[in-house]
Structures are given as structure tokens and as C-alpha cells.
Amino acid sequence: MNLELEGYQVFEATNGQEALDQVRLRLPDLVVMDVMMPQMDGFEALRALRKFSSVPVVLLTVKADERDVIHGLELGADDYIAKPFSPGVLLSRIKAVLRRAEAPSQAPLSRxxxxxxxxxxxxxxxxxxxxxxxxxxxxxxxxxxxxxxxxxxxxxxxxxxxxxxxxxxxxxxxxxxxxxxxxxxxxxxxxxxxxxxxxxxxxxxxxxxxxxxxx
Missing domain, CATH: 1.10.10.10 (Winged helix-like DNA-binding domain superfamily/Winged helix DNA-binding domain)
Structure with a gap:
């Protein structure tokens, strides 16, 4: 799907190292990262990313095994979507992750x-x-x-x-x-x-x- 049509500014990377460089340069609000990438897979890139950034990350993968999902979340992913998925599912997950990042809690003031x-x-x-x-x-x-x-x-x-x-x-x-x-x-x-x-x-x-x- 074209996220730019949904109002998002999008920057692309072709491999894990380039993704890390883009995060350092662009300071995005969210990263959508495929686990299967050349040079450095998504798990490795996420592990490296968490050493310098807390930006929300959504992992995409063909691996639907729960152990892989848990592994991605333990490395610091905020969500994990198994392929195939519909464009609507991806968009709803992106919006949900951004909502959580923008509003850590619904707590009343001074409590x-x-x-x-x-x-x-x-x-x-x-x-x-x-x-x-x-x-x-x-x-x-x-x-x-x-x-x-x-x-x-x-x-x-x-x-x-x-x-x-x-x-x-x-x-x-x-x-x-x-x-x-x-x-x-x-x-x-x-x-x-x-x-x-x-x-x-x-x-x-x-x-x-x-x-x-x-x-």
C-alpha cells in the first residue's frame, strides 16, 4: 500500500544497515521493518537500533511462529505482523502503535x-x-x-x-x-x-x- 496517500511521509531503505542510517538521519516517528533483509536481517537491525533509539518499530515477516514473534518483541519491537496481511491491517497497526507512542497513559493529572x-x-x-x-x-x-x-x-x-x-x-x-x-x-x-x-x-x-x- 502507498502510505503517502494516507498522509505519511515515507523514507525507504533496501537493507538493514541502510535502515539504521536512515533512522539516525531522519529521526522518524515509526519504523516498519521486514525481518528478511540483505546484509543485516530485521532482528539484527532491531538489536542495533535499540542501542541508540527508542523509535516504535513494526516488524514484518513470513515467520508466523509464536517463538519468532516473542523473539522480535523481546528485542524491542512494538508490533509484529505476519505475511500475508491486508493493507488495512498494516495501516490499523501503524495507527495503533503511533497512538500508544503519543499517549503513554490515560492517567488523570497529579495522581x-x-x-x-x-x-x-x-x-x-x-x-x-x-x-x-x-x-x-x-x-x-x-x-x-x-x-x-x-x-x-x-x-x-x-x-x-x-x-x-x-x-x-x-x-x-x-x-x-x-x-x-x-x-x-x-x-x-x-x-x-x-x-x-x-x-x-x-x-x-x-x-x-x-x-x-x-x-
């Missing part, structure tokens, strides 16, 4: 949640502090944490989290939730395998622990 003596979430400034240290979260990670922590003690289904954090286009992509829950646990929990804050409700979804009444 801070003191979870316990160790963890504080400032929804206004999009900051998370644990043991006096700032925890660096990517926009999607913060959006997911916002929807969980804003509803302590409430079970959030996979479908609800996908719709609120990623958009209705992702209602069947439950692996996105699992992966980003793991990211949050790695950053917030002392023991991610035995979490204190983000709890699993098996077969249903996740729940942010309500610690307000604990000593």
Missing part, C-alpha cells in the same frame, strides 16, 4: 499511588520508583502498569488488557500480555517467579495486589 513502603507510581509524570530508585519503563509497559495498578485487587482479563493497552486490533494476541507482564515483573519484583505486586489469575488474566490494608 500518585503509594503501593507500599517500597513502590510508588506517579501517573502524572509517568514515573515509577522502587526503593528510592527510578524504574525505567517503556511507554507500553507503563500503560499496562497503569491499567493494573489503577484497579488494585481487580482481576483484569487478557482481553481487557489487550483492548485497553494495545487496542481492539490485538484482541487475539494474548502473548503480548504475557510478555509485557514478564517485563514488568523483571523490573518491579524482587523475585519475578514469586511476584508480590502483579499476580496471575490462571486462565483469566492478572491482578495488581491490593496492599493498602497490609501491615
Amino acid at each position: 500518585e499511588l503509594r503501593v507500599d513502603d517500597r513502590l510508588t507510581i506517579n501517573f502524572d509524570r509517568h514515573e515509577v520508583w522502587k526503593d528510592g530508585q527510578r524504574v525505567q519503563l517503556r511507554p507500553t509497559e507503563f500503560r499496562l502498569l497503569y491499567h493494573l495498578a489503577s484497579n488494585p485487587g481487580v482481576v483484569m482479563t487478557h482481553e481487557t488488557l489487550l483492548s485497553r493497552v494495545w487496542g481492539p486490533e490485538y484482541r487475539d494476541a494474548s502473548h503480548y500480555v504475557r510478555l509485557y507482564i514478564n517485563y514488568l515483573r523483571q523490573k518491579l519484583e524482587d523475585d519475578p517467579a514469586s511476584p508480590r505486586y502483579i499476580l496471575t489469575e490462571r486462565g483469566v488474566g492478572y491482578r495488581f495486589a491490593d496492599l493498602s490494608n497490609r501491615a
